[in-house]
Amino acid sequence: MHELTLAEIARGLADKKFSSEELTRALLTRIHQLDPQLNSFISVTDELAISQARAADARRANGESGALLGAPLAHKDLFCTQGIRTSCGSKMLDNFKAPYDATVVSKLAAAGAVTLGKTNMDEFAMGSANESSYYGAVKNPWNLEHVPGGSSGGSAAAVAARLLPAATGTDTGGSIRQPAALTNLTGLKPTYGRVSRWGMIAYASSLDQGGPLARTAEDCALLLQGMAGFDPQDSTSIDEPVPDYSANLNGSLEGLRIGLPKEYFGAGLDPRIAELIMASVKELEKLGAVVKEISLPNMQHAIPAYYVIAPAEASSNLSRFDGVRFGYRCENPANLTDLYERSRAEGFGAEVQRRIMVGAYALSAGYYDAYYLQAQKIRRLIKNDFMTAFGEVDVILGPTTPNPAWKIGAKNNDPVAAYLEDVYTITANLAGLPGVSMPAGFVEGLPVGVQLLAPYFQEGRLLNVAHRYQQVTDWHTRTPTGF
Numbered sequence: 001m002h003e004l005t006l007a008e009i010a011r012g013l014a015d016k017k018f019s020s021e022e023l024t025r026a027l028l029t030r031i032h033q034l035d036p037q038l039n040s041f042i043s044v045t046d047e048l049a050i051s052q053a054r055a056a057d058a059r060r061a062n063g064e065s066g067a068l069l070g071a072p073l074a075h076k077d078l079f080c081t082q083g084i085r086t087s088c089g090s091k092m093l094d095n096f097k098a099p100y101d102a103t104v105v106s107k108l109a110a111a112g113a114v115t116l117g118k119t120n121m122d123e124f125a126m127g128s129a130n131e132s133s134y135y136g137a138v139k140n141p142w143n144l145e146h147v148p149g150g151s152s153g154g155s156a157a158a159v160a161a162r163l164l165p166a167a168t169g170t171d172t173g174g175s176i177r178q179p180a181a182l183t184n185l186t187g188l189k190p191t192y193g194r195v196s197r198w199g200m201i202a203y204a205s206s207l208d209q210g211g212p213l214a215r216t217a218e219d220c221a222l223l224l225q226g227m228a229g230f231d232p233q234d235s236t237s238i239d240e241p242v243p244d245y246s247a248n249l250n251g252s253l254e255g256l257r258i259g260l261p262k263e264y265f266g267a268g269l270d271p272r273i274a275e276l277i278m279a280s281v282k283e284l285e286k287l288g289a290v291v292k293e294i295s296l297p298n299m300q301h302a303i304p305a306y307y308v309i310a311p312a313e314a315s316s317n318l319s320r321f322d323g324v325r326f327g328y329r330c331e332n333p334a335n336l337t338d339l340y341e342r343s344r345a346e347g348f349g350a351e352v353q354r355r356i357m358v359g360a361y362a363l364s365a366g367y368y369d370a371y372y373l374q375a376q377k378i379r380r381l382i383k384n385d386f387m388t389a390f391g392e393v394d395v396i397l398g399p400t401t402p403n404p405a406w407k408i409g410a411k412n413n414d415p416v417a418a419y420l421e422d423v424y425t426i427t428a429n430l431a432g433l434p435g436v437s438m439p440a441g442f443v444e445g446l447p448v449g450v451q452l453l454a455p456y457f458q459e460g461r462l463l464n465v466a467h468r469y470q471q472v473t474d475w476h477t478r479t480p481t482g483f
């Protein structure tokens with residue numbers, strides 16, 4: 001049963017081939033058996049899952065239907081879940097039980113989804129390797145010595161290992177698309193404002209966006225359908241109707257204009273990945289797409305701009321963790337300052353502290369203009385580059401990452417080396433655009449992802465292209481040995 005996709009599960013449940021409770025119990029058993037190898041879950045919510053599964057079965061027995069009614073999922077551990085630990089991968093929130101559900105969580109629960117647990121992640125979503133979690137590194141099921149990508153690495157590893165069909169993630173600079181690429185999944189980052197951020201613990205509020213991780217584009221469409229929509233609780237949520245993301249999956253690609261940014265294929269890209277990306281372009285050409293070289297001239301400034309803006313917003317967002325109101329508090333504080341300082345020094349890990357320092361520095365009176373304001377200007381230039389490009393093409397295609405998954409620990413002493421892995425993903429966040437990563441082949445047994453970007457609110461177009469591609473390729477069906 002663990003091989004089933006969300007779409008197959010929906011059909012199986014509708015045809016009464018199995019109940020949600022049977023499926024849920026089977027997957028929980030699998031998680032308890034196999035996850036110790038991967039460390040992809042921070043909390044497994046057996047009781048909640050079984051009660052939700054029973055409730056979904058009862059709703060189906062009463063004649064209700066729906067693609068997510070009885071579907072087992074897990075949430076990245078930064079989506080607040082009422083009464084359940086919501087740790088954000090941090091010692092700071094190890095003891096935090098959220099008093100309410102995030103909008104994404106309550107929407108999916110209302111659609112009848114079953115929560116199997118909360119997945120491991122880089123601490124406060126900062127990272128590209130899932131090594132900075134207080135709960136330990138997550139392993140890549142394709143090779144347990146390698147990272148699964150981050151920061152939604154727990155969601156990615158769990159879905160890739162067939163512990164469950166799909167999971168939620170968040171993407172601030174690539175954290176859905178990059179782990180999807182590194183574990184052979186399909187992962188979609190929606191347009192900024194498409195999915196509510198209410199109850200999603202903030203890293204960099206102007207960049208953060210929740211989205212689905214699954215094996216297929218078809219499943220991403222189903223999960224996104226359950227997540228997307230206007231939320232009056234989130235002031236950056238956009239009041240646009242949500243289209244039916246499954247309606248045009250089979251649409252023709254005849255005449256689809258694909259742009260290949262020349263900057264994406266320069267130095268730094270593993271040539272074996274470049275080859276696989278060009279093979280994926282050939283497949284899309286066979287389906288009728290036409291390819292054109294384009295330019296995103298300001299892309300070279302994206303990493304420096306992002307690594308000013310994201311830490312700046314993080315330093316502000318994380319100021320709420322002060323040892324007073326949430327989470328960890330140090331022992332025997334001597335006075336209030338000591339309470340703040342030691343609670344934060346002991347509660348936050350090294351990468352989070354590094355980002356807070358960088359961000360506070362970039363926002364400080366003497367440096368605001370030189371760093372933060374400059375980075376915001378670059379952000380606008382990057383957005384303008386995309387607007388120009390989308391005047392000429394319908395989607396932009398390139399690699400998701402410059403390299404396949406690296407060995408756990410390999411970049412630990414060099415944070416900048418890890419930051420460089422985000423080169424192809426962060427521009428979409430800076431511009432607020434939607435993007436998807438889908439499986440495109442393997443290098444030395446490790447998965448490679450191809451990324452597609454589209455204009456605002458064109459998630460449906462991305463899913464259409466990805467679905468048609470997955471009908472003529474079988475990379476996404478490959479399963480890691482041992483799972």
Ligand code: GLN
Pocket residue numbers: 125126127128150151170171172173174175176203310422
């Ligand atoms: N790797 C990027 C960072 O560390 C992106 C993380 C994310 O998208 N949450 O900031």
